[in-house]
Amino acid sequence: QSVLTQPPSVSGAPGQRVTISCTGSSSNIGAGYDVHWYQQLPGTAPKLLIYGNSNRPSGVPDRFSGSKSGTSASLAISGLQAEDETDYYCQSYDSSLSVPYVFGTGTKVTVL
């Protein structure tokens, strides 16, 4: 059971903007720990999409953006494309647990 909650699914039409929330608490996101996002295409390994709340690794389109506020973080995808239809996970650190890594529950993005 993850301490970072994401909506199971979000959807949007091509070209639209969708956002995925990652809701935590005062012991993780709210404590100031950074949030990172991964994209997992079907049958492949996760790929780093956003690091340090809002930074994109080289090669990631600027359609993807991240933000953090309070005890939550968000991943936004603008100009939605068919290839964006896949799973997304947030990740952070939780000081109340004895583990350094916590992943979100995951969100499936569907392009209508």
Place this chain on the structure above:
Amino acid sequence: EVQLVESGGGLVQPDRSLRLSCAASGFTFDDYAMHWVRQAPGKGLEWVSSISWNSGSIGYADSVKGRFTISRDNAKNSLYLQMNSLRAEDTALYYCAKDIAAGTFYYMDVWGKGTTVTVSS
């Protein structure tokens, strides 16, 4: 090219053991912390274990603590996961991943393709 290649997965009976390996190439292995992350069929990502560059800092998920042991051989550019007392709930695709930090755990910037572990009688 930075690459991580896992091996050692397979079908194993409950309570038996298995050792996973991860061969790293394309980067200076002993400059970075390393991780194991697993994904059960149809489920999300679950962090399993992490090890700092010099093995001085190690962490385990509660679900595997006392049964799994992470280790690394910097001379061989390799990461390992010794899995004992395996249970059906350990069935998953196991990924090896590289951290961007050396001594602390931050985020994973490179992932392998994974190796499948199936625990069943």
